Amino acid sequence: MNIIRSKENKAVKSAKKLLQKKYRKDTYLIEGFHLFEEASRSGAEILETFVTEEFAAKFPEAIIVTQEVLNFITDSKTPQGLVAVVKMNNDLDYEKINLNKILVLDGVQDPGNVGTLIRTADAGGFDAVFLSRDCADVYSPKVMRSMQGSNYHLPVYSVDLSELYKKLKELKISVLASTLSDESISYKEVEQKSGIALVLGNEGQGISQLTKNEADVLVHIDMPGQAESLNVAIAGGILIFNFI
Template sequence: MITSASNVQVKKIRALNSKAKIRREEGLFVAEGTRLFREIPPMLREHVYVSESFYREHADILNGICYDVLEENLFRRVCDTKTPQGILTVAKIPEWSRNDLLDAGGNAPLILVLEDLQDPGNVGTMIRTAEAAGVTGVVVSTGTADLYQPKVIRSTMGSIFRVPLRREENLEETVHWLKEKKIRVFGAHLKGSQSYADQDYTEGTAFCIGNEGNGLSEKLTGMLDSRIRIPMEGQVESLNAAISAAVLLYTAHAQRTAGYSNH
C-alpha cells in the first residue's frame, strides 16, 4: 500500500492531473471513476490505483489488472473530483492520424472543428455529442482547452476513447486539407447569410465552431465554403457553443438517416 505523498507514483498522478505539458510529454492522462475504468480499452490502460475501501469492496473488478492501493486520505488528495469513487486509471493518450478522421465505414465523413474553445465542459460535451451524432472525427486548435484535462475527460463520458481526435498546430492548413478531400466546410456564424436548415449535409461535411466569446477567427471564416446561422427568436443573441454544435450535428444526422438531399 502506498501511504506517502512523496511517493514517485503519487507525484506523477498529481502532475498529470494538473499540467497539460506533462500530459503531452508523457503521453498519459488520468481518468477517474469506475465507468471510465471500464470504458478505457485495455491496450490504453497504463496503471490503476484504488483506495483501501474500494479494494475491500470491489476486489473482483481488479482481477487480472495491474494496480496499487493508496491509503484512503492520500487517494482523495490525488483525485481531481470532490467525491472520488475510489478508482483512477493512468491511461495512454490515443493516437489518431488525419486519415482516421475520414474513416466513416463507407459513409460520408462528418467532422467537427473547434477553434479556441476555452470551457472544458463545453469541449467534453461536444465530443460526447459528436459520437452520438455519428461524427467521424474531431479537430481542435492548439488554443482549445486541453482534451485530456480531468473535466474534459469526465464530460465526454468515455467518448474520448472512441472518437478520433486531432489537435492541429495550423487549423487553417487542416481545413485546406479537408477541402482537398472534397469535404464541404461550414461555419456557425452570427453574420451567416444562410440558414443552417437549408443546407445539404449528406456528403462530406465539416462544421466549424468558434471561441465562446469571439466566434470564428477572420482567417478561418475566410476559408469557409458557407457561413450558416441558427435563427433565434426573442432577444437571444447567441447560443452556447455546445448547443450550436449539437443542433448542426443532429441536423446532419437526421438528413443522412432519412437520405435527404435538397438537390
C-alpha cells in the same frame, strides 16, 4: 496487502503531475470505473491504476492507496475509488480516419463545452472531432468528466487548423462554419448531409479569421426570441443533429 499511504510515493507523485497541462505530453488521468471500462474496451493503453483498498480484489494489478492519497491525484469534488494513467493516442494519420462527417472546434475555451460537444458529436454518430490548439485541453480532468468516455468512441485530435483545412480541401469535404454574420445562411438551407466539417468557434469571439477564410459556407441558427446568442454547446447540438 501493500497500501501506499504517502503522497511522496514516486508513482503517486508522477500521477499527481498529470493534473497540470504542462506535464500531459504522452499520458493523462482518468477517474472512475466507467471511464476505466470504456478505456479498456477501446484498447487504450492503461499504464498505471490506483484504487482504494475496497476495490483491491477487483484490480489485482492496481496500486492500492488510501482514500486520502487517491483524493490527492484527482481534482474531482466527489472522487470515486479509481484513478488511472492512460497513454495518449497522438498519432494522427488522416488516411486511417473516416472524415465523412466531422466536428471542428475552433478556440472553444470552456472545458464543459468542449466535453459536451465531443459527447454530442459521438451521440450524433459523427466520425471524428478535431480541436484547434487553443481549445480547452481534451485531456484535462474537466473535459474528461464531461466527455463521459466519448473520446473512446470516436477519434479526437488536437491539430493545426490550417493543416486540417488543407486536408479537407484535398478530400473535397465542405467546411461549414457557424457564425452570425451578414454573409451567413440559415443552417436549414444546407441540403448536404455528409462530406461535411462543421466548425464551432470561441464562446466570445466566434470563429477565427482562418476559419472565416477557409469556410465553404457560413451558417447561422435563426433565433426568433430575444436572447443575443446561444451557448456554443447548444448551437453545436442543434447543428450536429440537423446533419444526422
